[in-house]
Structure formats: C-alpha cells, structure tokens
Amino acid sequence: MSVDYVLQTTDLVKEFKGFTAVDNVNLNVERGTIHALIGPNGAGKTTVFNLLTKFLIPTRGQILYNGEDITQMHSAEIARKGVIRSFQISAVFPHLTVLENVRIALQRKEGNSFHFWKSDRVLNKLNARAIELLESVGLQDFANTTTVDLSYGRKRALEIATTLALDPELMLLDEPTQGMGHEDVDVVSDLIKRVSADRTILMVEHNLHVVSKLADNITVLQRGAILTEGDYETVSADPRVREAYLGVSEDEVVPGTEADKAQQAAKEEVTV
C-alpha cells in the first residue's frame, strides 16, 4: 500500500471509569483529503477528537502524525507541529476585535509573545496579513468589530481564519456547521472546500448534506467503535449505518408510524 497517511491511530482506546467511550479505533486519514467522522449522538466522535488533539489522554493505543508517535505529546506541542483543531462551540476570543483574534495566531511565529516590555504596536506589522486572512473568509469589513457582536456563522468563519493563520497541515474541525441556519451552512461548507486545498481536513459533522458535498472519505462510529468506512456512496448504502442513526432497522418499522416518518426523512437527508 502506497497511500500517504497524515494521521493514523492504532487500537485507540479511551475508558472512563469502566465505560469504554472509544473502542479500538483504527483511523487512517489520507493526505490532501477531507475526511469526515460521523455517527449518532454519543458515538464517541468528540472523544476521538479530544484524544487526537491531546485534550484527553488515551488509555491505550497509538497516534501517529506523519509517521511520528505523538501519543504522549501535549496539546500546544502538536499545535506547533501543524495540527490545529476547532471546537464544537465557536472558539474565538470574544472581547478582542476580529483583527486581534487572527493576530493572536499570527503572533506565535513572531517569537515575541513573552515580550512584556515592548509596546503592542510592534504587532501592527501583522495587520496586513491578518486582513488578507479575513478577506479569505469574507470578514474584512468586520476587522475592528468586537468579536462577541458577530453572528454565529461569522464567528465560525473567524475561527477558520484564525486557524488558517497558522497554516496548519492538518485541520481538525469539530462540527463546523452545528447550530447554523441554511445560509450559514452553505457559506461555511464552501469555505471549508476552499481552504482544503494543500491541506488535510478531518471533521466531525452531523449534517449529512455537508458530508456528502465535502467528504472524500467517511468513517462511521457507533458506540465508540468503527462501524464502517468508505466514500459517501458506500457508507450511505450500508443498512447498518441507517440503523445506527435511527436505532432500528428498516424492516422493523411499521409503515405509517412516527418512526417510519422519521426514517423516511432521514433517508431523504442521507440521499440528498
């Protein structure tokens, strides 16, 4: 096999006091692709994410990034290696301006972040680059707005701009379209498509419409274990996936009941 993997996990396990949240997950994320992690609520998607970004320590197993074992590294350390994550709730610095938010990320490579005796005017030379990044997500007109006043969709766009400022090799997005209206969903998914050039994206996503549009590969999790993997056609044709999402298999449902309607609706969403 000559496939180039950015991120690989081998037999990743996370146990919380006897409860296995992540059960022997072997994840392989191919370089240059958008890889989606889907599954019903409580399937362990966010736990996997927290393990990959070291916000949680795995009970067992190994995580390889570009072939290097990063299982024991700290969050900030892997961030400096080029693995940048987003959070389920929009991760911005609410009482800083939009421009300052992006500058925080740009500042890291300047090597002056411990300089308490210098004026913060030295950071102004980063403004041009920051505006450029804001332009790439359509936020240039909001540069001096206090972030807390932005709409939800724009906050997520800002978050992506901030992440891009670090030019990450691997972007981990935790439910980037969660809680958004239709318009924002389209804007953000277009944005993700656009920024995916030259980099790899691993995302947790509930919105199957977004997944079908964006993802090259999909891994379905259920009860902490991998149910199936493949491209959208393969995964969506798998009856186990539908069962996992609805809790019942198709032929168990009595036609005309609420459960049937729900399943039909879900099916429609899956086949969009």
Add this chain to the structure above:
Amino acid sequence: MQINKTAVALIGLGLVAPFILYPVFLMKVLCFALFACAFNLLLGFVGLLSFGHAAFLGTGGYITGYMMLHVGLTPELGILCGTVAAGVLGAIYGKLAVKREGIYFAMVTLALAQLIFFMYLQAPFTGGEDGMQGVPRGELFGFIDLSDNMTMYYFVFAIFLFGFWLVNRTVHSPFGQILKAIRENEPRAVSLGYNVNDYKWVAFVISAALAGLAGSTKTLVFQLASLTDAHWHMSGEVVLMTLLGGMGTIFGPIVGAASVVTIQNYLSGGELGNYIHIIMGLIFVVCVLAFRNGIVGEIQKVIKRNFGN
C-alpha cells in the same frame, strides 16, 4: 489616548498632593495602590485569583528591612533586594500554583502564603510579633537624605510610577495580548500552540515582584516591617481594593487602594475603630452585590453610555 490624558492628570495630582495632604498618608496610599496594581495584573488581566499575595508584600518588606538594618545597603539597593526576593519566591510559588485552576489556584496560593507567614513568625531575624523596627531610610544613591518626608514622598511617587508603567506596559504588550487570549478562551489559546502555563507563570512572577516592590517601599516609609503585611488579612484586603476600584481596569486598583486606606485611617481615629472589619466587610458585600465593575468600572460604563461611540 484617553488613558494618557488621565495619566498626565494623575501625575500632576501626585506632584502637588503632598502640599495639601499629609505625605505619610499619601505614601501609604501609593504603596497599597502599587500592591493592588500588581494584584490586578493577575486577577483582572489573566483571570487568576491569588489569595496569597501578602507573602510577596511581606517578603519584600522583610528583606529590604534586613538589608538596610544589618547589611547597610543604600535604599535603592535595599528595595531592589526586596523586589528580587519576592520575585524569586513568586517564581517558585507560581510554578506550583499555575498548574491548578479556579478555587484550587486560590487555595494553593493561600497555603503557600501561610507557610511563609509562620516562617516569618518563627524566624529570629524578623522580630516575630514585634516586627522589624527602626529600619533606617538611609540616603538615596548615598547622598540624598530620605528622612525628610517630602523627599521620601517623591522617591515613593517615582517608584509607584515605575510600577504602574510596568503593569500598563505588560497589559499592552505582545505578551499582554496572549494573556488576554488566555483569559478569554484558554482551550483555544492551547489549540493555537501556546503553552498557557508558561504565560501565567511569567505574569505571576511580574505580579509577585511588583508586590514585593510595594512591600519594600512601605518598609522604608514606616521604617518597620511587620507580620501584618504577610498575614492573610492583607491578601484579602488587596482583593477588596481591586474589586472596589474596578478589576481589570488600569486605574481601578489605585482608586480602590486610596478608598480603603482613607476609610481605614478615618475610622481608626474615631469611635467606630472597633467596628472597622465589620464596616469593611459591609462595603465588600455591597460592592460585589450592587456594583460589580467597581468604582472605575461603573464610571467607565456611564461615560461610555453618554459620550461613547
């Protein structure tokens, strides 16, 4: 711009104040104002509630007192020694404390400060309950006699301005920008690649050293280093000063310190002297319940509402 104008006005006020008010009282206000500014750097700008800052105030005081009494250093070197000692203590305490968050951070700092308090209570060089008395003010740079209160006042004022400038600069520096980011959203700061504990630690050391500077200066002013400065009451008092004045504002701690010292001075002379702790407690409760932004914070809100854009 706003801050610059206010700062110029305050400097002017500070220069003429000793002709109107008693210089020793003013020096006391300045020492506590510096202490509160140092404390506010942690609470207001990093979001860390230290409940052991008296340890640094006390350490600054005792070390400076010892250096002046027994080593015979000049005042500027004595103060430098006290400040550095508090900074070193802060470096050790900070290393232990920044690993914890919220209430645990407060408890670790309190416990470590109590350790220092009992050490000073027992150590022979501190004079125990009596305190370290008769510390000479000495001659600044070897030729400016500080025994005159007016001269001493301007020396203290200069020290205060330096400390105030340093806090202000730290807040408005590339480093301060990261501190704000940590206060706003710590997990995000981590995910952007910042080792947040290192930043908290540096802020802790700066804050401790400046608290030490305040203690050192205070010892010279009153020619006394006492256990009061290292007691946990003092750690609580600085919280009150900062909250009353306005946490996270530049001028809040100064206003808070001035208010608290004035109230205490006024009460301790009168019949209400015995009730001083009850009255301070009431003020604290009212402040936390009714105007949480503190005096300066509330004023800023009013200005913003009426003249802001």
